[in-house]
Amino acid sequence: MDRFRVEVIQATPSPQQVIYAAMHQDYSEEFVWDVSQLPDEAKCGEIIIKQLLAGERGHYGPLEHPQITLACGFFPHSVMQQARTHRVSVSFDVQSARYTGLRVIEAAQAKRDLEDVFYLRPVGNYSDRQGKKYFYSPEQRQKDLDWCGEAARRYEQDMIAGMAEEHARGKLPFDYRQHFIVSFNVRSLMHFLDLRGKRDAQLEIQQLCELILPHFEAWVPAISTWYKSTRLGKARLAP
Numbered sequence: 108m109d110r111f112r113v114e115v116i117q118a119t120p121s122p123q124q125v126i127y128a129a130m131h132q133d134y135s136e137e138f139v140w141d142v143s144q145l146p147d148e149a150k151c152g153e154i155i156i157k158q159l160l161a162g163e164r165g166h167y168g169p170l171e172h173p174q175i176t177l178a179c180g181f182f183p184h185s186v187m188q189q190a191r192t193h194r195v196s197v198s199f200d201v202q203s204a205r206y207t208g209l210r211v212i213e214a215a216q217a218k219r220d221l222e223d224v225f226y227l228r229p230v231g232n233y234s235d236r237q238g239k240k241y242f243y244s245p246e247q248r249q250k251d252l253d254w255c256g257e258a259a260r261r262y263e264q265d266m267i268a269g270m271a272e273e274h275a276r277g278k279l280p281f282d283y284r285q286h287f288i289v290s291f292n293v294r295s296l297m298h299f300l301d302l303r304g305k306r307d308a309q310l311e312i313q314q315l316c317e318l319i320l321p322h323f324e325a326w327v328p329a330i331s332t333w334y335k336s337t338r339l340g341k342a343r344l345a346p
């Protein structure tokens with residue numbers, strides 16, 4: 108999948124137990140901390156599905172406690188821009204083109220692969236949301252890559268002449284690659300996957316969701332199994 112990467116920086120340990128504890132406090136007479144032993148992680152997962160999620164009961168609050176932080180690498184600027192439209196319980200830190208730009212200069216000097224810095228779609232057949240179909244040919248792609256190389260060289264010249272990064276970046280092709288860190292809770296992550304994993308979302312942000320999914324599965328296995336069977340790809344919105 109191109110050069111895109113998603114790695115886990117940190118995630119709440121035993122997240123299904125955390126959700127269980129939050130849920131359990133809702134209906135327990137006693138202070139949940141004093142419960143001698145919570146059910147194990149897998150059992151908590153089962154109970155969460157049964158008590159909170161099955162039948163679309165709408166009890167999503169307990170899912171907001173566990174948090175996961177992901178490092179997302181080599182995505183085009185457009186993906187970061189789309190991802191950042193999500194505001195609720197989602198936090199971002201994005202590589203800034205005001206403070207970085209050396210990689211563009213290195214690409215201009217052929218010290219770094221141009222395609223590490225700029226994203227172009229692979230050769231292939233595409234369509235847009237209105238159904239327009241076209242073929243992105245190897246020749247067209249090569250021309251576009253040449254254009255990226257030219258832009259990198261112009262950027263380098265500006266930097267040599269003393270221009271600020273925030274000014275020089277204006278001439279870069281829109282889909283320069285940009286790394287970012289994003290944190291979700293379980294609920295906001297599912298909301299993101301609902302909106303950005305569906306087929307009419309842009310291809311590259313769908314690919315981000317595909318790369319997030321294995322981490323989601325490893326982290327909250329019971330919830331991800333429920334999610335995949337009831338929501339994934341179904342464009343069901345706002346859990």
Ligand SMILES: Cc1cc2nc3c(=O)[nH]c(=O)nc-3n(C[C@H](O)[C@H](O)[C@H](O)COP(=O)(O)OP(=O)(O)OC[C@H]3O[C@@H](n4cnc5c(N)ncnc54)[C@H](O)[C@@H]3O)c2cc1C
Nearest residue numbers: 192193194195196197295298299302303307308309344345
């Ligand atoms: C396929 C696709 C195409 C898109 N195209 C465009 C586009 O062309 N231009 C553009 O600008 N945006 C576009 N968007 C972004 C879209 O309009 C939303 O801004 C974005 O998806 C964030 O969704 P959200 O509000 O559900 O997410 P979040 O901000 O994470 O919010 C989560 C939920 O919290 C609630 N909520 C959040 N904020 C409010 C609020 N202020 N008032 C009431 N309830 C709130 C809602 O229930 C919301 O679903 C597109 C999104 C998709 C998926």
